[in-house]
Amino acid sequence: MKNNIKNIIVSAVLAVFLFGLSVFTWVKAPDDYSESERRALASFPELSVETILSGKFMTSFEDYTLDQFPLRDLFRRIKALTEFNIFNKKDNNDLYIADGYVSKLEYPxxxxxxxxxxxxxxxxxxxxxxxxxxxxxxxxxxxxxxxxxxxxxxxxxxxxxxxxxxxxxxxxxxxxxxxxxxxxxxxxxxxxxxxxxxxxxxxxxxxxxxxxxxxxxxxxxxxxxxxxxxxxxxxxxxxxxxxxxxxxxxxxxxxxxxxxxxxxxxxxxxxxxxxxxxxxxxxxxxxxxxxxxxxxxxxxxxxxxxxxxxxxxxxxxxxxxxxxxxxxxxxxxxxxxxxxxxxxxxxxxxxxxxxxxxxxxxxxxxxx
Amino acid sequence: MLFSSIPFLYYFLPIVILLYTVAPKKLKNTVLLLSSLFFYGWGEPKYVFLMLGTIFIGYVLGLLTEKHRGTFLAKLWVTLSAVVSLGMLGYFKYADFFIENFNAVTSLSVPLLKIALPIGISFYTFQLLSYTIDVYRGDVPAQKNFITLAAYVSLFPQLIAGPIVRYSDVEKQLIERKHSFEYAAAGIRRFIIGLSKKVLIANALGEVCDIFRASDDKSVLFYWLYAICFTLHIYFDFSGYSDMAIGLGKLFGFDFMENFRHPFVSKSITEFWRRWHISLGSWFRDYVYIPLGGNRVSKIKGFRNIFVVWMLTGFWHGAAWNFIVWGLYFAVLLIIEKLWLKKYIEKSKLFSHIYVMLLIVISFVIFNASDMSQAFADIAGMFGAGSLPFYSDEWLYYLRSFAVIIVIAIIGSTELPVKAMAALKKNSKIEKCINVIEPVALVVLLVLITAYLVDGSFNPFLYFRF
Structure with missing residues (x-):
């Protein structure tokens, strides 16, 4: 019985998270530009028989979902903090902090x-x-x-x-x-x-x-x-x-x-x-x-x-x-x-x- | 479509779970089939029909084999099934390899076919082949319902990178399977653990391998760092995928076989292959090694059987000489163990671990090389051949930068975490705490995975090329 309650809780919590974020992903209006990354964000790709058969739609759609993911900056921050503070990585995407300055590896x-x-x-x-x-x-x-x-x-x-x-x-x-x-x-x-x-x-x-x-x-x-x-x-x-x-x-x-x-x-x-x-x-x-x-x-x-x-x-x-x-x-x-x-x-x-x-x-x- | 991708996690999977949940029992396999075809078509739109055609041929030949069981015709149908399955694999996967080697031997210039390899073809053709052979042997009845058979072969959790699920293992589940919170929770847990292994660990280790390849600052220790990271990388990548497949299977009520059992704790190469890619190993055992006579033949024939099986195992992994050499390397090691080494390695736990890991690490250097000359160069580099420095700045930097992940990977590849968890759960208070923490921990892992995916990085599954 105890195990069953635990299983229900695990299933329910994860379902709420997964479905909640999914719905957020679908309903969120797309942004044109990322202020923090200083770049244009991917827009919804052209949907046609040609783009589907060539696989171009799928590739572009993946880029679109990454760029338009809700709370993108927050997730990127979580990743950066995990890299530095949990995995103790020296850099994250080649960027590092030393003496309070952020810099990007220039090597070799x-x-x-x-x-x-x-x-x-x-x-x-x-x-x-x-x-x-x-x-x-x-x-x-x-x-x-x-x-x-x-x-x-x-x-x-x-x-x-x-x-x-x-x-x-x-x-x-x-x-x-x-x-x-x-x-x-x-x-x-x-x-x-x-x-x-x-x-x-x-x-x-x-x-x-x-x-x-x-x-x-x-x-x-x-x-x-x-x-x-x-x-x-x-x-x-x-x-x-x-x-x-x-x-x-x-x-x-x-x-x-x-x-x-x-x-x-x-x-x-x-x-x-x-x-x-x-x-x-x-x-x-x-x-x-x-x-x-x-x-x-x-x-x-x-x-x-x-x-x-x-x-x-x-x-x-x-x-x-x-x-x-x-x-x-x-x-x-x-x-x-x-x-x-x-x-x-x-x-x-x-x-x-x-x-x-x-x-x-x-x-x-x-x-x- | 990759499991470790935003489209899969937040678009495909929730929709499929929803449709599967609301679908009446008799339509659940149809939902799975259509979802699987969409999943496959997402990455290989043109090859969906190839897969469906292959399944249809297997379906018809399965029925014919059953109908004529015990007669010459049954043998004909099962042979035809093997010819079709292996012919497809030969054409799409091996044709250019044979042409290249033919050209090299004859100095001719037969043009290469340059056909893109359909994703997962090595897995689904083996599944279909085992199905018709099992029907021929009378181990299972032929499946009368095409949708059920197609759902089995194309089942998206295991379609493109295994494990190789036998029809006989899931035959009953295809008709009647259990759906419960127990299965759902176990599936979620397993899926998230697998996804974590892939996204948080395997990808990082893969990054080290890529950095090594691109580096002009190689050293002996950098070669070793690469070799160790690749060995851990392929384990976390592939076992992570298998975990995800098993977890997703549970979500839909299936029990897939385990594919990995902590292979790096092995004390011999023989044991390693009982713990590594179990579904492939058992497939070759049941459909090649035993039909050849296994070890119940003369010593010489027994060795021949080992060589055949391991050459095929290597060749299954890729159409290149380094994969064949990789397979034969294990054949030689297994024979040496059988003949002489077994009694010695059993004496010392420490020696046996060092022995196994050294040979395994070298094997994966061969495995990951683009060709044999690179394999030789990499192994030579590991042992300081040429004028390589012993260490280099890049080695030191990346060792420091990835040290925590490497340590986590090493510990995570052993039985230690599982044993520790089991020991902790013996205390009822700690068990209660774990029960409370578990859903939170799983959500935290999913948040981290999402964060890593959103940030975008190196992501392909190694086993997609097989």
Whole structure:
């Protein structure tokens, strides 16, 4: 009898859970976008004889059920917490927490990817700069793993080897080392990027090496809303948000930013306050991922121009270099074909800075 | 459709349970058949008809065999059944293997057929074959109702990865089966335990194997970590699936045979094969080994029988030389044990465990290799051949990261948890606590499983390729 009651309870409890969650799954309205994961969610797949016979419907339906599962973020959090706290895993989906910072394993060093990066830079140099006597500089931004991984027992790529490899392959450029100016505190806890307010010294080092001066005097402004970086959603862990700050001064306020993303010149803000409270607040810096921007500084005491080839780390750095130049071209070759650059930029006697994070150099398949 | 998937757990299964529960008794098998066809069609829409056709042929041949039992015709019908079943298996699973080897020997270039392997074909053809043979032997009457026979062969809990359920074992249950809270609770418990073994443990161990394969930082200890993790992985993957199949069977009133009995506690290879994939082992014993004469023949013929059975067992697992070698490897070990080793290994428990586990781990390295050259390379790596470092950063990192799961897997693969639970239940107060905790623990496990599935990860069942 006792056993029978136990069996009834086991059956009833599990039935309530299974059927309850099933009904929730069926009746829940689908979402278009996941704020935490920063991606579009799968929608209900096309249902036809063809998609069924090919098996495409079934595969897509599985993706749909995963993406649209009720309380998806909660379940992802439960999984992350189980991985770390019960199974004592070092990382969850390659994401780990060390010293209060979330980071994603970047390992191993990919010589193929570094070669691809170096080849792309060489192509740009040979095509647009080689015979023009331009001053070309190169700098590497270490990602957070440089400071966190090895000392906390995580797999860490050989950063020295990375820099040596790139320096050797791009010997036509003058390398500017900024590693010594940075520490993990200069990066957001929940995001990949560095903090603009922490890299004024980096900007000054670069400016000095390129032969221009910047004052380094700024007003620090704080975005009101909390900043949940890209790793916040990916890690699915209960983390405190970061604070997003940006630097301004008179020069920056008077600069004119023009985007050529669509082929047509569109004036934009140096700091996009709408983006600062949007899905990816870091995109407030120079409107995020634009293929080509120019920043004109009407107050410049020089007519020097700079062309920056950069990734997203360059978005928060570039404004700090404005004081030293009359015009800066900001190029992201992930979004524009390198071969087309000549149509938009008259390569002449500008300074040129290639500044890329170790993350992108080691994963450069997106370079065009 | 995978058991360890959201569509199965939260769409398919609740609907099937509901339909099965409300269906009148005479329609329950129809509900199971239609559900099973939908389940199979979800992964293999084109091959549903192939399976139905095979079942129909088996159904007709079963009736004909019974009708002409005792005559030459019965032999003809059962032979035809074997030809059809094995022919299907040969065509879909082995044709390209034979063509490749034929080309290699003759230097010809006969084009490969490149046919996709229908999921579960190795399981359902063996079930059907055993049915017609049993009818021929007079062990069971032929099934007159096509729906009942089709429901048996296509029964979704065991359709695509076993255990190989004999018709004779479920013949009565196909007509009259028990539905009770006792069965439901036992089924739920077994299903969730199996699902946990698969999703929480096997998948994680599989991740280590994938990481190892992709790594450029291999070392001797990394090879061993891989070999141990794969051995545990295949056990938790396959036994987890069998648990789920047995649990689902209970939900629908069936008693399927046990397929695993803690094989890693074995003290000899002979014992290991009494505990590992029992349904396959007993199938080959009853339908190949004993008809060949078993061990009641001369010594030489007895060894021949062992070699035949184990070569076929290996070949059943896959159309590649490494599977054949894997089978023959066990044939050699079983013969050596029979002739010399048995008396020695029985003397020391510790030695026998080390001996069994070492050979089992090596066997699964052969099993999981893409071909024999990789198998040799992996075994060589385990024993430090070449200029491999003894350890590497990646080995250390992944050992640390997966240490808890590996320890859980090792303990979980022994009889310790079952024995501990039995010992605890002897105390009535503790038993009461366990009774209260059990439903909560099962819900917690289901929540964790759901969380792991929703997060999406490595998930395929190894035995789907067989």
């Amino acid at each position: 060093l990919s010589e193929d990817m570094l070669t691809n990066s170096a080849d792309k830079f060489s192509y740009l140099y040979e095509t647009y700069m080689a015979d023009k006597g331009m001053n070309v500089y190169f700098s590497v931004v270490p990602d957070k793993n440089y400071f966190l991984a090895e000392e906390n027992g995580y797999l860490s790529m050989d950063y020295e080897a990375l820099v040596s490899f790139m320096k050797e392959k791009t010997s036509y450029m003058e390398y500017i080392d900024i590693f010594d100016l940075l520490s993990v505190e200069d990066y957001y806890r929940t995001d990949t990027h560095w903090k603009q307010e922490s890299i004024v010294d980096v900007a000054q080092r670069l400016a000095q090496k390129m032969g221009v001066e910047i004052s380094g005097e700024y007003t620090e402004n704080t975005v009101d809303s909390p900043f949940y970086g890209v790793y916040y959603g990916q890690s699915a862990l209960p983390l405190e948000p970061d604070t997003l700050k940006y630097l301004t001064n008179d020069t920056l306020l008077n600069c004119i930013v023009t985007s050529y993303n669509t082929g047509i010149a569109v004036e934009k803000d140096m700091y996009d306050m709408e983006a600062a409270t949007g899905r990816d607040p870091y995109e407030m810096f120079l409107c995020g991922s634009d293929a080509l921007l120019t920043i004109e500084n009407p107050e410049a005491a020089t007519d020097k121009e700079l062309i920056i080839f950069r990734d997203s780390f360059g978005s928060s750095l570039t404004p700090l270099l404005c004081e030293g130049y009359a015009k800066i071209y900001v190029v992201d070759i992930r979004y524009i074909q390198s071969a087309m650059l000549g149509n938009f930029i008259d390569f002449n006697n500008q300074d040129v800075l290639f500044i890329y994070s170790t993350l992108l150099l080691n994963s450069s398949a997106a370079f065009k």
